[in-house]
Amino acid sequence: MESVWPALEPLLMQVQKPARYIGGEDGAAVPRHHPAKVAWLLTYPDTYEIGLPNQGLQILAEILNERSDAVAERSYAPWSDLEALLREHAIPLFSVDTHRPAAAFDVIAFNLSAELVYTNVLNCLHLAGLPVRAADRHAGHPLVGAGGHCASNPEPLADFVDFFVLGDGEEVVGEISAVLAADKAAGTTDREARRRHLGAIPGVYVPALYDVTYRADGRLAAVTPRYPEVPEQVEKRTVADLAEWPYPRRQLVPLTEVVHDRLNVEVFRGCTRGCRFCQAGMITRPVRERPADQVREMVATGLRRTGYDEVSLTSLSTADFSGIEGVVADVVNDPANGGRVSVSLPSLRVDAFTVGIAGEIQKGRRTGLTFAPEGGTWRIRQVINKLIREEDLYGAVESAYSQGWRRMKLYFLTGLPTETDEDTLGIARLARHCVEIGRKYHKNPSVTVSVGGFVPKPFTPFQWFGQNTLAELTRKMHLLRDELRRDRGVQFKWHDPKATTVEGIVSRGDRRLGAVIEDVWRHGGTFQEWTEHFDLDLWLDALDRHAMTVEDLVYRHRTEEEVLPWDHLSAGLHKDFLWQDWRDALDEVGLEDCRWTPCYDCGACTGYGVEHVVASAVPPAGGSQGTGQDLAAAGEVPVTLLPRRAEPVGAR
Amino acid sequence: MTRVRLRFSKLGKVRFTSHRDVARMWERALRRVELPVVYSEGFSPRPRLHFGLALSTGHESLAEYVDVDLRDDTASTVDIGSLPAVLSSALPAGIDVTAAAAIPGGTPSLQHAVxxxxxxxxxxxxxxxxxxxxxxxxxxxxxxxxxxxxxxxxxxxxxxxxxxxxxxxxxxxxxxxxxxxxxxxxxxxxxxxxxxxxxxxxxxxxxxxxxxxxxxxxxxxxxxxxxxxxxxxxxxxxxxxxxxxxxxxx
Missing domain, CATH: 3.30.70 (Alpha-Beta Plaits)
Structure with a gap:
């Protein structure tokens, strides 16, 4: 197949950051195409510098290229300057590996990490030369797939995507390749037949194989399979043992600057802290740790191969990894790394133990630490099950300031269920107190408070909650802004409530929302994640034109009886467990982490016959997380890894 | 400290990367081949590299230069003649090191000399x-x-x-x-x-x-x-x- 490179090359002098489009990353496999192989184009529907580091796409590209029946390349959404030139010169969307036109692939598969990229999915399909609606595509067109966290509610994109993958992709991409390769060998080109073959694979959801019915009042009635072999409920896929999947083996090293430009090693998947707002923690259960030795090996070989001097140990809460101190110490002290490797832990727990680990790795540069208490009062933190006591936070902050850090960043949510202004203003109170602690150690301590509006997500206990209105979220942000206006030392940042509202529109939508997404895209609404492109009015106008309202889609509380658009799918969690957890939330009752306490039967383990894979049976030392869990068992583990200074700096 | 001057090319697709991008490629390449590069002092030590005149993004070159400082305690073990081949294999396609030589102390910097x-x-x-x-x-x-x-x-x-x-x-x-x-x-x-x-x-x-x-x-x-x-x-x-x-x- 011909490359678009000769046509593309002269245009690249006219665009910003042309290195986005050239490929050539170290670690990229040379794709070996063959007519019998299933050719995948793995597409991240946002810019190269956001999409390239995505570990999911990198893992799947490697796994596919190792197979004899598949080949994979990558593509990213071209920025609007190149898009205009591509359209002017009739050049289609292309892969960055060999600059092959997207339509020359058998499958175009999208990673869905955020709701606001959905219009970019349509734009990429259109740039590829495909009809955006699946029903309008014919046998010669590629199949369109999607996966990633947002695929847990695929309905808003059901009109455009042929198949969705639920859960972990490592195993299922192979099964999909085998099925599509068999269809190729048999000469099966009929789209419906191929969709039915895909729909028979566990974890694959093919929306066209389901009929959707609505009640007279407009509510969803049922989503039912059209064929006997199609499952009534599609279960997500779960990789039981992360040790069997040491991917990516060859992480891509881009030629140009991207976000998270460092080595990433995933240390565990899943989280059972049970924060009720957190979709990632709910849908990726159970916890599966990578063996510590494999982590060490992946770090050592990865650093040597890539030449990076920074490694991130990734997970939803890395301080919870069994024996994290040992792994971190080994990486930092490995003589092969020359003492110049820095380790980053992207999601810190709020406790002094975590600060101790952070102190171990940030020997020289102590720039800033980030904590996420999420709620301003103990009451609201019980509601959301982020069980951090004030003394945990202040202990962590004191520990950090005393060990040399000067800047703290605190993440909060507002618009949470049962939230009162006392809870919202509690954010200001906590931040102020942190600054006061800092003054004991430094002249000008700084605390950045970053507040986001809460969006209820599918497969969480808050999936029934009516999101705060745009006016209410804006009022709360202004309340905090005004409260903190005169506070020296506290910087207040907030996520635009308009964007939060659009996330809410898409997050829990059903299949009818597809028309709205298409409308927004047809009116030029691409790159909605980017402030310079985001436009709330595009969305509100589109809702109007399709007789839908924000009140109904976003602000309305759902009832227990209501059929939710994702009820025919499963992330492993029992609906009655989630409902009970929702009732507990309203009663301000917290729930302990089930890694170290008896099972609540949420369904994630029992349903799949898998278990938590955790190297240590005792919880980590340090912060109580307010659970009342007996942490005496972890008492032998030192809470502070570095000796505390006897006298605080600056105290006289 | 021994200062080594290297000549390299920037040809083909890689020409669309920026001067800063090329500097980062060099930092990674030098770590990959484990050369005893002198690091800067301070909280975030960086390898001491001295580039010549920046080449605009999109332009190609047969004649880019960089000076690299090597630690003397180990510099004697570095075979300067092997550097072009060793470094080229650690750099992206299109960036090839074509010449290398030690330069005497006191040699004016590329920025000033060219x-x-x-x-x-x-x-x-x-x-x-x-x-x-x-x-x-x-x-x-x-x-x-x-x-x-x-x-x-x-x-x-x-x-x-x-x-x-x-x-x-x-x-x-x-x-x-x-x-x-x-x-x-x-x-x-x-x-x-x-x-x-x-x-x-x-x-x-x-x-x-x-x-x-x-x-x-x-x-x-x-x-x-x-x-x-x-x-x-x-x-x-x-x-x-x-x-x-x-x-x-x-």
Whole structure:
């Protein structure tokens, strides 16, 4: 197949950051195409510098290229300057590996990490030369797939995507390749037949194989399979043992600057802290740790191969990894790394133990630490099950300031269920107190408070909650802004409530929302994640034109009886467990982490016959997380890894 | 401390990366081959690399230079002759190290020493005859005074002294001569442009030649140091060369 490179090359002098489009990353496999192989184009529907580091796409590209029946390349959404030139010169969307036109692939598969990229999915399909609606595509067109966290509610994109993958992709991409390769060998080109073959694979959801019915009042009635072999409920896929999947083996090293430009090693998947707002923690259960030795090996070989001097140990809460101190110490002290490797832990727990680990790795540069208490009062933190006591936070902050850090960043949510202004203003109170602690150690301590509006997500206990209105979220942000206006030392940042509202529109939508997404895209609404492109009015106008309202889609509380658009799918969690957890939330009752306490039967383990894979049976030392869990068992583990200074700096 | 000067190319797709991107590629490559590079002091130590004149994003080059400081305690074990091959394999396709040599202490930095660069510039929008006439006009001019805006002020420069040498040629459209392929018209400039007191950019030269002309592909072929009336390259010609470099790119 011909490359678009000769046509593309002269245009690249006219665009910003042309290195986005050239490929050539170290670690990229040379794709070996063959007519019998299933050719995948793995597409991240946002810019190269956001999409390239995505570990999911990198893992799947490697796994596919190792197979004899598949080949994979990558593509990213071209920025609007190149898009205009591509359209002017009739050049289609292309892969960055060999600059092959997207339509020359058998499958175009999208990673869905955020709701606001959905219009970019349509734009990429259109740039590829495909009809955006699946029903309008014919046998010669590629199949369109999607996966990633947002695929847990695929309905808003059901009109455009042929198949969705639920859960972990490592195993299922192979099964999909085998099925599509068999269809190729048999000469099966009929789209419906191929969709039915895909729909028979566990974890694959093919929306066209389901009929959707609505009640007279407009509510969803049922989503039912059209064929006997199609499952009534599609279960997500779960990789039981992360040790069997040491991917990516060859992480891509881009030629140009991207976000998270460092080595990433995933240390565990899943989280059972049970924060009720957190979709990632709910849908990726159970916890599966990578063996510590494999982590060490992946770090050592990865650093040597890539030449990076920074490694991130990734997970939803890395301080919870069994024996994290040992792994971190080994990486930092490995003589092969020359003492110049820095380790980053992207999601810190709020406790002094975590600060101790952070102190171990940030020997020289102590720039800033980030904590996420999420709620301003103990009451609201019980509601959301982020069980951090004030003394945990202040202990962590004191520990950090005393060990040399000067800047703290605190993440909060507002618009949470049962939230009162006392809870919202509690954010200001906590931040102020942190600054006061800092003054004991430094002249000008700084605390950045970053507040986001809460969006209820599918497969969480808050999936029934009516999101705060745009006016209410804006009022709360202004309340905090005004409260903190005169506070020296506290910087207040907030996520635009308009964007939060659009996330809410898409997050829990059903299949009818597809028309709205298409409308927004047809009116030029691409790159909605980017402030310079985001436009709330595009969305509100589109809702109007399709007789839908924000009140109904976003602000309305759902009832227990209501059929939710994702009820025919499963992330492993029992609906009655989630409902009970929702009732507990309203009663301000917290729930302990089930890694170290008896099972609540949420369904994630029992349903799949898998278990938590955790190297240590005792919880980590340090912060109580307010659970009342007996942490005496972890008492032998030192809470502070570095000796505390006897006298605080600056105290006289 | 031993300072090693390296010459490298930047050809093909990788030309679309920026000067900063290239600096990062070098940092990673040096860590990968585990050279005993001297690191800067401070909270975030970085390898001590000294690049010469920045090459604009999109331009190609046969003659980029970087000076690398190696620790003396181990420098004796580094075989400088092997560096071109070793480093080329750790750098992206299109970036090949073509020469390496230790340079004496006190050698002026590349930024200060280089006085001019040779370029091959394909010109878009020029009929061959018109381009030849424009070149003659520029060469015959006593002075070429232009005014440009800089930090809100009008700055007036005579650009004529910055054009050290200039010639136009027309290549066979079917036979590209090296990486800087001529345009459809096949018109190409070969020139030497001064870098001091200020650098004349290829685009500025093309603009001097006539309205509506723009640069196509641009290739830096040499950097020059004017010294005691003689012109020499930052690395002597006999330093290790890698003839495969052009073939490897894109």
């Amino acid at each position: 006085t001019s660069c040779s370029w091959r510039i394909s010109v878009v929008g020029a009929a061959p005859a018109a381009l030849y006439r424009a070149v003659e006009r520029v060469l015959a001019a006593e002075e070429l005074v232009t005014t440009r805006q800089r930090k809100g002020h009008d700055v007036t420069d005579d650009l004529r002294p910055l054009v050290v040498a200039l010639a136009a040629s027309v290549s066979h459209p079917t036979g590209p001569t090296g990486p800087a392929r001529p345009t459809d018209d096949g018109t190409e400039l070969t020139c030497e442009l001064a870098t001091q007191p200020r650098g004349l950019r290829p685009a500025e030269l093309v603009a001097l030649l006539g309205d509506g002309l723009t640069e196509g592909r641009v290739l830096r072929t040499h950097q020059w140091i004017q010294h005691d009336g003689a012109r020499q390259e930052p690395l002597a010609a006999q330093a290790t060369s890698a003839p495969h470099a052009e073939a490897r790119a894109s």
